[in-house]
Amino acid sequence: MPTFNTVVAGVHDSETGFRTVEVAALQAAEAGNRLILVTAFRGMVRGRSGDEETTYQSEDREAAERVLARAAARCAEVGASNVEIEAVPGEPVAVLVNAVKRHGADMLLVGNHGLSSIAGRLLGSVPSGVRKEARCDVLIAHTTTHEWRKLLSRRHHPRTSNYQRKIVVGVHNSPLSHRAQEKAAALCIEGGAKLILVGVRLPANMRELAYATDMLREDSYQAHDATFNRDAIAESLYEAEEHARELGVADVDKVIAHGDPGPGVLRVTEEREADLLVVGNRHDHGRAERALEWVTTRVSKHTATHLLLVD
Numbered sequence: 001m002p003t004f005n006t007v008v009a010g011v012h013d014s015e016t017g018f019r020t021v022e023v024a025a026l027q028a029a030e031a032g033n034r035l036i037l038v039t040a041f042r043g044m045v046r047g048r049s050g051d052e053e054t055t056y057q058s059e060d061r062e063a064a065e066r067v068l069a070r071a072a073a074r075c076a077e078v079g080a081s082n083v084e085i086e087a088v089p090g091e092p093v094a095v096l097v098n099a100v101k102r103h104g105a106d107m108l109l110v111g112n113h114g115l116s117s118i119a120g121r122l123l124g125s126v127p128s129g130v131r132k133e134a135r136c137d138v139l140i141a142h143t144t145t146h147e148w149r150k151l152l153s154r155r156h157h158p159r160t161s162n163y164q165r166k167i168v169v170g171v172h173n174s175p176l177s178h179r180a181q182e183k184a185a186a187l188c189i190e191g192g193a194k195l196i197l198v199g200v201r202l203p204a205n206m207r208e209l210a211y212a213t214d215m216l217r218e219d220s221y222q223a224h225d226a227t228f229n230r231d232a233i234a235e236s237l238y239e240a241e242e243h244a245r246e247l248g249v250a251d252v253d254k255v256i257a258h259g260d261p262g263p264g265v266l267r268v269t270e271e272r273e274a275d276l277l278v279v280g281n282r283h284d285h286g287r288a289e290r291a292l293e294w295v296t297t298r299v300s301k302h303t304a305t306h307l308l309l310v311d
Contacts, residue, residue: 002031016113237256
């Protein structure tokens with residue numbers, strides 16, 4: 001049974017839009033899930049014919065349907081057979097979120113186009129909007145650099161090569177992190193990938209650390225261990241590894257990073273050249289939400305990695 005049963009993928013008429021389609025199609029071809037391609041268009045518009053005001057259908061529907069026909073053909077080329085298409089009037093974020101609800105989808109897939117642009121940062125973008133609104137897992141596919149073909153697919157990594165796909169997941173002791181770890185483990189089992197568990201030690205308060213170090217003298221290592229919460233991080237990683245192996249993940253690695261959680265996890269993701277980064281999605285407005293915004297933007301702008309946000 002696939003990790004995701006029904007996937008909604010946003011489609012738009014551009015080069016990066018069709019790269020998103022290919023990511024979705026390759027994933028569906030390998031996993032066998034149901035794939036629903038959705039595009040938004042302007043609906044009914046009003047105009048005047050002589051002295052009369054008339055409501056008529058926008059020509060955008062026909063253009064949207066042509067785009068979807070091309071997208072469906074691309075899916076067929078790569079072997080995705082269970083594919084449906086929908087052209088829906090409305091704003092893209094609302095259209096995609098409503099499609100998820102209507103079809104009971106367990107994942108929404110969009111490209112990262114717009115996240116790294118000035119307009120996207122100032123006015124908002126589709127991936128940023130759906131991340132906040134959709135109540136399902138959201139995969140933001142990396143499509144905006146020449147490395148976009150670094151897909152979570154065997155198609156671009158022949159089985160005869162020594163390449164092994166790698167999935168990084170951030171680890172900390174919370175229900176949201178546990179859900180992210182389980183989803184990452186399931187994807188590793190499904191795709192034969194290596195699971196890399198990353199725990200991050202938060203930065204110390206340097207003034208307090210210097211005072212404690214001076215007071216403890218030869219036992220100053222205790223201050224460093226306590227400040228960085230060594231035991232808690234190590235224990236969380238150990239438990240995460242044990243659970244992943246119980247689930248059936250064959251290849252698991254553990255890494256401890258230092259600093260703020262977002263930059264720490266991303267450093268490991270870049271150093272290990274991972275194919276996918278998995279983190280929990282946050283819908284609040286606190287520090288964790290701001291950190292996730294940073295991760296999302298950083299991945300989209302600088303890192304050729306797909307990002308899975310687990311609800």
